[in-house]
Amino acid sequence: MTAAPLPLMSSAADAPTLDYRALHRRSPRRRDTLTAVIPTVGRITLKRAVRSVLRQTVPVTALVVLDRPEREAQVQRLLMGLPHVLVLTSGGLGAAAARNLGVQTAETTHVAFLDDDDEWVAEKSALQLAHAAKDTLLSSRSLLVGSSSRVVPEQLYRQSDLAATGVIDYVLDRSTLRLRRNFIQASSLMCHREVALTVPWDEELTRQEDWDWVRRMDASGQRLRMLPEVLVRVHQGSQGSLSRTPDWRASAEWVNSLGSQVSDQARADFLTSVVARDAFASRAWFAGARHLTRGLKARAHPAAVVVGLSGVMRAVNRGT
Known part of the structure:
Protein backbone atom coordinates (compact mmCIF):
# COMPACT_ATOMS: atom_id res chain seq x y z
CA MET A 1 0.00 0.00 0.00
CA GLN A 236 -10.91 9.76 13.92
CA GLY A 237 -14.29 8.19 14.52
CA SER A 238 -13.15 4.56 14.47
CA GLN A 239 -15.49 2.09 16.11
CA GLY A 240 -14.54 -0.63 18.60
CA SER A 241 -11.54 1.05 20.20
CA LEU A 242 -9.54 -0.84 22.82
CA SER A 243 -9.88 2.15 25.13
CA ARG A 244 -12.61 1.72 27.71
CA THR A 245 -15.97 3.49 27.46
CA PRO A 246 -15.63 7.29 27.87
CA ASP A 247 -16.92 8.44 31.28
CA TRP A 248 -17.16 12.02 32.56
CA ARG A 249 -16.88 10.71 36.12
CA ALA A 250 -13.52 9.08 35.34
CA SER A 251 -12.30 12.31 33.73
CA ALA A 252 -13.33 14.34 36.78
CA GLU A 253 -11.66 11.90 39.15
CA TRP A 254 -8.45 11.99 37.14
CA VAL A 255 -8.09 15.77 36.94
CA ASN A 256 -8.96 16.14 40.63
CA SER A 257 -6.23 13.63 41.51
CA LEU A 258 -3.55 15.86 39.97
CA GLY A 259 -3.62 18.37 42.80
CA SER A 260 -0.98 21.08 42.48
CA GLN A 261 0.63 19.36 39.51
CA VAL A 262 -1.72 21.32 37.25
CA SER A 263 -2.45 25.05 37.27
CA ASP A 264 -5.87 26.30 38.35
CA GLN A 265 -6.70 27.60 34.89
CA ALA A 266 -5.69 24.40 33.08
CA ARG A 267 -7.84 22.42 35.53
CA ALA A 268 -10.71 24.86 34.95
CA ASP A 269 -10.39 24.46 31.18
CA PHE A 270 -10.54 20.68 31.51
CA LEU A 271 -13.52 20.72 33.89
CA THR A 272 -15.53 22.85 31.46
CA SER A 273 -14.39 21.62 28.03
CA VAL A 274 -14.20 17.89 28.86
CA VAL A 275 -15.98 16.96 32.09
CA ALA A 276 -18.96 19.34 31.82
CA ARG A 277 -19.29 18.72 28.08
CA ASP A 278 -19.37 14.93 28.48
CA ALA A 279 -21.74 15.15 31.45
CA PHE A 280 -24.16 17.31 29.47
CA ALA A 281 -23.86 14.99 26.47
CA SER A 282 -24.78 12.09 28.80
CA ARG A 283 -27.80 14.12 30.06
CA ALA A 284 -26.27 14.33 33.52
CA TRP A 285 -27.50 17.91 33.72
CA PHE A 286 -26.78 18.61 37.39
CA ALA A 287 -23.23 17.26 37.15
CA GLY A 288 -22.61 19.20 33.95
CA ALA A 289 -23.81 22.44 35.53
CA ARG A 290 -21.75 21.79 38.67
CA HIS A 291 -18.50 21.26 36.78
CA LEU A 292 -19.21 24.16 34.45
CA THR A 293 -19.74 26.40 37.48
CA ARG A 294 -16.48 25.19 39.03
CA GLY A 295 -14.67 26.02 35.83
CA LEU A 296 -16.21 29.47 35.60
CA LYS A 297 -15.27 30.28 39.19
CA ALA A 298 -11.68 29.24 38.45
CA ARG A 299 -11.65 31.50 35.36
CA ALA A 300 -11.68 28.96 32.57
CA HIS A 301 -10.99 30.41 29.14
CA PRO A 302 -14.14 31.51 27.27
CA ALA A 303 -13.36 28.96 24.55
CA ALA A 304 -13.44 26.17 27.15
CA VAL A 305 -16.87 27.33 28.33
CA VAL A 306 -18.22 27.32 24.76
CA VAL A 307 -16.89 23.79 24.24
CA GLY A 308 -18.45 22.70 27.52
CA LEU A 309 -21.86 24.05 26.51
CA SER A 310 -21.62 22.18 23.21
CA GLY A 311 -22.41 19.05 25.21
CA VAL A 312 -25.96 20.35 25.63
CA MET A 313 -26.39 20.44 21.86
CA ARG A 314 -25.01 16.90 21.60
CA ALA A 315 -27.62 15.68 24.06
CA VAL A 316 -30.40 17.54 22.26
CA ASN A 317 -29.37 16.26 18.85
CA ARG A 318 -29.13 12.71 20.18
CA GLY A 319 -32.65 12.96 21.50
CA THR A 320 -34.23 14.20 18.27
Whole structure:
Protein backbone atom coordinates (compact mmCIF):
# COMPACT_ATOMS: atom_id res chain seq x y z
CA MET A 1 0.00 0.00 0.00
CA THR A 2 1.44 3.37 -1.03
CA ALA A 3 0.76 6.22 1.35
CA ALA A 4 -0.43 9.53 -0.04
CA PRO A 5 1.75 12.57 0.76
CA LEU A 6 0.81 14.44 3.91
CA PRO A 7 -0.18 18.10 3.76
CA LEU A 8 2.22 20.25 5.75
CA MET A 9 1.49 23.54 7.44
CA SER A 10 3.39 26.48 6.04
CA SER A 11 2.00 29.65 7.63
CA ALA A 12 3.22 29.51 11.24
CA ALA A 13 6.71 29.88 12.60
CA ASP A 14 6.47 26.30 13.84
CA ALA A 15 5.48 25.05 10.37
CA PRO A 16 6.63 21.45 9.88
CA THR A 17 9.09 20.75 7.12
CA LEU A 18 10.19 17.29 6.16
CA ASP A 19 13.82 17.67 5.11
CA TYR A 20 14.81 14.34 3.59
CA ARG A 21 18.43 15.50 3.31
CA ALA A 22 18.48 15.86 7.08
CA LEU A 23 17.66 12.17 7.38
CA HIS A 24 20.93 11.35 5.70
CA ARG A 25 22.91 13.89 7.69
CA ARG A 26 21.62 12.59 11.03
CA SER A 27 20.72 8.91 11.00
CA PRO A 28 19.88 6.64 13.96
CA ARG A 29 22.83 5.18 15.85
CA ARG A 30 23.36 1.55 14.89
CA ARG A 31 22.93 0.39 18.46
CA ASP A 32 19.43 1.90 18.67
CA THR A 33 16.62 -0.50 17.80
CA LEU A 34 12.88 0.00 17.93
CA THR A 35 9.68 -1.96 18.58
CA ALA A 36 6.24 -0.63 17.65
CA VAL A 37 3.79 -1.68 20.38
CA ILE A 38 0.32 -2.00 18.83
CA PRO A 39 -2.55 -2.81 21.24
CA THR A 40 -5.61 -4.21 19.47
CA VAL A 41 -8.90 -6.02 19.79
CA GLY A 42 -8.47 -7.37 16.26
CA ARG A 43 -10.03 -4.61 14.19
CA ILE A 44 -9.49 -4.76 10.42
CA THR A 45 -7.56 -1.47 10.58
CA LEU A 46 -4.76 -3.36 12.34
CA LYS A 47 -3.43 -4.49 8.96
CA ARG A 48 -2.96 -0.89 7.85
CA ALA A 49 -1.15 -0.06 11.11
CA VAL A 50 1.24 -3.01 10.81
CA ARG A 51 1.95 -2.20 7.18
CA SER A 52 2.92 1.33 8.15
CA VAL A 53 5.44 -0.09 10.65
CA LEU A 54 6.92 -2.40 8.02
CA ARG A 55 7.27 0.55 5.60
CA GLN A 56 9.64 2.41 7.94
CA THR A 57 12.93 3.53 6.42
CA VAL A 58 14.76 1.83 9.31
CA PRO A 59 13.84 -1.71 10.43
CA VAL A 60 11.19 -1.79 13.18
CA THR A 61 9.66 -4.80 14.95
CA ALA A 62 5.85 -4.83 14.81
CA LEU A 63 4.65 -6.19 18.16
CA VAL A 64 0.89 -6.73 18.20
CA VAL A 65 -0.73 -7.09 21.64
CA LEU A 66 -4.14 -8.73 21.31
CA ASP A 67 -6.52 -7.99 24.20
CA ARG A 68 -9.16 -10.39 22.83
CA PRO A 69 -7.32 -13.74 22.82
CA GLU A 70 -10.36 -15.50 21.34
CA ARG A 71 -9.66 -13.58 18.11
CA GLU A 72 -6.13 -14.93 17.68
CA ALA A 73 -6.95 -16.97 14.57
CA GLN A 74 -8.68 -13.98 12.95
CA VAL A 75 -5.69 -11.74 13.60
CA GLN A 76 -3.27 -14.32 12.25
CA ARG A 77 -5.29 -14.49 9.03
CA LEU A 78 -5.53 -10.71 8.84
CA LEU A 79 -1.74 -10.32 9.17
CA MET A 80 -0.77 -13.30 7.02
CA GLY A 81 2.41 -12.48 5.12
CA LEU A 82 3.25 -9.46 7.30
CA PRO A 83 6.21 -10.05 9.66
CA HIS A 84 5.10 -9.40 13.24
CA VAL A 85 5.20 -10.68 16.81
CA LEU A 86 1.82 -11.51 18.36
CA VAL A 87 1.34 -11.43 22.14
CA LEU A 88 -1.93 -12.23 23.92
CA THR A 89 -3.24 -10.68 27.13
CA SER A 90 -5.57 -12.62 29.40
CA GLY A 91 -8.39 -10.62 27.82
CA GLY A 92 -10.25 -7.37 28.40
CA LEU A 93 -7.45 -5.59 30.26
CA GLY A 94 -7.56 -2.34 28.28
CA ALA A 95 -5.11 -0.32 26.21
CA ALA A 96 -2.77 0.69 29.04
CA ALA A 97 -2.22 -2.89 30.21
CA ALA A 98 -1.70 -4.04 26.62
CA ARG A 99 0.95 -1.36 26.09
CA ASN A 100 2.72 -2.36 29.31
CA LEU A 101 2.79 -5.99 28.20
CA GLY A 102 4.22 -4.90 24.87
CA VAL A 103 7.00 -2.94 26.57
CA GLN A 104 7.81 -5.95 28.77
CA THR A 105 7.95 -8.25 25.74
CA ALA A 106 10.03 -5.99 23.49
CA GLU A 107 13.73 -6.75 23.09
CA THR A 108 14.86 -3.45 21.57
CA THR A 109 16.46 -0.35 23.07
CA HIS A 110 13.43 1.81 22.31
CA VAL A 111 9.67 1.40 22.09
CA ALA A 112 7.02 3.43 20.30
CA PHE A 113 3.25 3.18 20.48
CA LEU A 114 0.73 2.90 17.67
CA ASP A 115 -3.04 2.56 18.00
CA ASP A 116 -4.46 -0.09 15.68
CA ASP A 117 -6.53 2.43 13.70
CA ASP A 118 -3.65 4.87 13.11
CA GLU A 119 -0.58 4.70 10.88
CA TRP A 120 2.95 6.05 10.75
CA VAL A 121 4.61 8.02 7.97
CA ALA A 122 7.56 6.00 6.60
CA GLU A 123 10.19 8.38 8.03
CA LYS A 124 8.81 8.51 11.59
CA SER A 125 11.15 5.99 13.18
CA ALA A 126 14.28 7.32 11.48
CA LEU A 127 13.57 10.91 12.46
CA GLN A 128 12.70 10.11 16.07
CA LEU A 129 15.59 7.68 16.58
CA ALA A 130 17.93 10.36 15.27
CA HIS A 131 16.94 12.47 18.28
CA ALA A 132 16.68 9.62 20.78
CA ALA A 133 18.22 9.92 24.24
CA LYS A 134 17.55 8.10 27.49
CA ASP A 135 16.16 11.26 29.10
CA THR A 136 13.94 12.21 26.14
CA LEU A 137 10.33 11.36 25.32
CA LEU A 138 9.69 12.03 21.65
CA SER A 139 6.49 13.09 19.93
CA SER A 140 5.58 14.81 16.65
CA ARG A 141 2.84 16.50 14.74
CA SER A 142 0.00 14.36 13.40
CA LEU A 143 -2.58 14.54 10.65
CA LEU A 144 -6.12 14.12 11.98
CA VAL A 145 -8.08 12.23 9.33
CA GLY A 146 -11.88 12.38 9.40
CA SER A 147 -14.65 14.23 7.61
CA SER A 148 -11.98 16.89 7.17
CA SER A 149 -8.25 16.74 7.82
CA ARG A 150 -5.96 19.01 9.77
CA VAL A 151 -2.42 19.07 11.11
CA VAL A 152 -2.06 19.13 14.90
CA PRO A 153 -0.81 20.55 17.14
CA GLU A 154 -0.78 24.09 15.82
CA GLN A 155 1.43 25.06 18.75
CA LEU A 156 4.41 22.84 19.53
CA TYR A 157 5.19 22.06 23.16
CA ARG A 158 8.27 23.77 24.53
CA GLN A 159 9.37 22.95 28.07
CA SER A 160 10.59 26.48 28.77
CA ASP A 161 7.10 27.90 28.12
CA LEU A 162 5.56 25.99 31.03
CA ALA A 163 8.43 25.49 33.43
CA ALA A 164 6.26 25.74 36.54
CA THR A 165 3.76 22.97 35.77
CA GLY A 166 5.19 21.14 32.79
CA VAL A 167 3.49 19.28 30.00
CA ILE A 168 0.12 18.77 31.69
CA ASP A 169 -0.79 22.46 31.39
CA TYR A 170 0.04 22.30 27.69
CA VAL A 171 -2.27 19.32 27.20
CA LEU A 172 -5.23 20.69 29.17
CA ASP A 173 -5.13 24.26 27.84
CA ARG A 174 -8.34 25.26 26.00
CA SER A 175 -7.68 28.92 25.31
CA THR A 176 -8.93 28.72 21.73
CA LEU A 177 -11.89 27.20 19.91
CA ARG A 178 -9.61 25.82 17.23
CA LEU A 179 -9.60 22.05 17.51
CA ARG A 180 -6.43 20.56 18.91
CA ARG A 181 -4.31 23.67 19.10
CA ASN A 182 -2.33 21.66 21.65
CA PHE A 183 -2.13 17.94 20.98
CA ILE A 184 -0.33 14.82 22.21
CA GLN A 185 -1.54 11.34 21.31
CA ALA A 186 -0.20 7.84 21.93
CA SER A 187 0.63 7.01 18.30
CA SER A 188 3.24 9.79 18.18
CA LEU A 189 5.19 8.72 21.29
CA MET A 190 8.59 7.03 21.46
CA CYS A 191 11.05 6.53 24.34
CA HIS A 192 13.82 4.32 25.71
CA ARG A 193 12.43 0.92 26.73
CA GLU A 194 14.09 0.99 30.17
CA VAL A 195 12.30 4.24 30.95
CA ALA A 196 8.93 2.81 29.84
CA LEU A 197 9.53 -0.12 32.17
CA THR A 198 10.23 2.26 35.05
CA VAL A 199 7.22 4.48 34.28
CA PRO A 200 4.46 2.12 33.10
CA TRP A 201 1.05 3.17 31.80
CA ASP A 202 -1.60 3.42 34.52
CA GLU A 203 -3.82 0.38 33.99
CA GLU A 204 -6.55 1.72 36.29
CA LEU A 205 -7.40 4.71 34.12
CA THR A 206 -10.35 4.49 31.77
CA ARG A 207 -9.71 7.86 30.15
CA GLN A 208 -6.75 10.21 29.49
CA GLU A 209 -4.24 7.37 29.97
CA ASP A 210 -1.90 8.80 27.31
CA TRP A 211 -1.96 12.30 28.83
CA ASP A 212 -1.40 10.84 32.28
CA TRP A 213 1.55 8.77 31.09
CA VAL A 214 3.18 11.80 29.47
CA ARG A 215 2.58 13.75 32.71
CA ARG A 216 4.28 11.07 34.81
CA MET A 217 7.15 10.80 32.33
CA ASP A 218 7.62 14.56 32.68
CA ALA A 219 7.56 14.27 36.48
CA SER A 220 10.20 11.50 36.32
CA GLY A 221 12.63 13.84 34.55
CA GLN A 222 11.95 12.94 30.94
CA ARG A 223 12.24 15.87 28.55
CA LEU A 224 9.41 15.93 26.00
CA ARG A 225 10.68 16.82 22.54
CA MET A 226 8.01 17.39 19.91
CA LEU A 227 9.29 17.26 16.35
CA PRO A 228 7.64 19.68 13.90
CA GLU A 229 7.24 17.08 11.15
CA VAL A 230 3.89 15.36 10.49
CA LEU A 231 4.76 11.72 11.23
CA VAL A 232 1.42 10.10 12.16
CA ARG A 233 -2.04 9.77 10.64
CA VAL A 234 -4.66 9.66 13.39
CA HIS A 235 -7.94 8.28 12.06
CA GLN A 236 -10.91 9.76 13.92
CA GLY A 237 -14.29 8.19 14.52
CA SER A 238 -13.15 4.56 14.47
CA GLN A 239 -15.49 2.09 16.11
CA GLY A 240 -14.54 -0.63 18.60
CA SER A 241 -11.54 1.05 20.20
CA LEU A 242 -9.54 -0.84 22.82
CA SER A 243 -9.88 2.15 25.13
CA ARG A 244 -12.61 1.72 27.71
CA THR A 245 -15.97 3.49 27.46
CA PRO A 246 -15.63 7.29 27.87
CA ASP A 247 -16.92 8.44 31.28
CA TRP A 248 -17.16 12.02 32.56
CA ARG A 249 -16.88 10.71 36.12
CA ALA A 250 -13.52 9.08 35.34
CA SER A 251 -12.30 12.31 33.73
CA ALA A 252 -13.33 14.34 36.78
CA GLU A 253 -11.66 11.90 39.15
CA TRP A 254 -8.45 11.99 37.14
CA VAL A 255 -8.09 15.77 36.94
CA ASN A 256 -8.96 16.14 40.63
CA SER A 257 -6.23 13.63 41.51
CA LEU A 258 -3.55 15.86 39.97
CA GLY A 259 -3.62 18.37 42.80
CA SER A 260 -0.98 21.08 42.48
CA GLN A 261 0.63 19.36 39.51
CA VAL A 262 -1.72 21.32 37.25
CA SER A 263 -2.45 25.05 37.27
CA ASP A 264 -5.87 26.30 38.35
CA GLN A 265 -6.70 27.60 34.89
CA ALA A 266 -5.69 24.40 33.08
CA ARG A 267 -7.84 22.42 35.53
CA ALA A 268 -10.71 24.86 34.95
CA ASP A 269 -10.39 24.46 31.18
CA PHE A 270 -10.54 20.68 31.51
CA LEU A 271 -13.52 20.72 33.89
CA THR A 272 -15.53 22.85 31.46
CA SER A 273 -14.39 21.62 28.03
CA VAL A 274 -14.20 17.89 28.86
CA VAL A 275 -15.98 16.96 32.09
CA ALA A 276 -18.96 19.34 31.82
CA ARG A 277 -19.29 18.72 28.08
CA ASP A 278 -19.37 14.93 28.48
CA ALA A 279 -21.74 15.15 31.45
CA PHE A 280 -24.16 17.31 29.47
CA ALA A 281 -23.86 14.99 26.47
CA SER A 282 -24.78 12.09 28.80
CA ARG A 283 -27.80 14.12 30.06
CA ALA A 284 -26.27 14.33 33.52
CA TRP A 285 -27.50 17.91 33.72
CA PHE A 286 -26.78 18.61 37.39
CA ALA A 287 -23.23 17.26 37.15
CA GLY A 288 -22.61 19.20 33.95
CA ALA A 289 -23.81 22.44 35.53
CA ARG A 290 -21.75 21.79 38.67
CA HIS A 291 -18.50 21.26 36.78
CA LEU A 292 -19.21 24.16 34.45
CA THR A 293 -19.74 26.40 37.48
CA ARG A 294 -16.48 25.19 39.03
CA GLY A 295 -14.67 26.02 35.83
CA LEU A 296 -16.21 29.47 35.60
CA LYS A 297 -15.27 30.28 39.19
CA ALA A 298 -11.68 29.24 38.45
CA ARG A 299 -11.65 31.50 35.36
CA ALA A 300 -11.68 28.96 32.57
CA HIS A 301 -10.99 30.41 29.14
CA PRO A 302 -14.14 31.51 27.27
CA ALA A 303 -13.36 28.96 24.55
CA ALA A 304 -13.44 26.17 27.15
CA VAL A 305 -16.87 27.33 28.33
CA VAL A 306 -18.22 27.32 24.76
CA VAL A 307 -16.89 23.79 24.24
CA GLY A 308 -18.45 22.70 27.52
CA LEU A 309 -21.86 24.05 26.51
CA SER A 310 -21.62 22.18 23.21
CA GLY A 311 -22.41 19.05 25.21
CA VAL A 312 -25.96 20.35 25.63
CA MET A 313 -26.39 20.44 21.86
CA ARG A 314 -25.01 16.90 21.60
CA ALA A 315 -27.62 15.68 24.06
CA VAL A 316 -30.40 17.54 22.26
CA ASN A 317 -29.37 16.26 18.85
CA ARG A 318 -29.13 12.71 20.18
CA GLY A 319 -32.65 12.96 21.50
CA THR A 320 -34.23 14.20 18.27
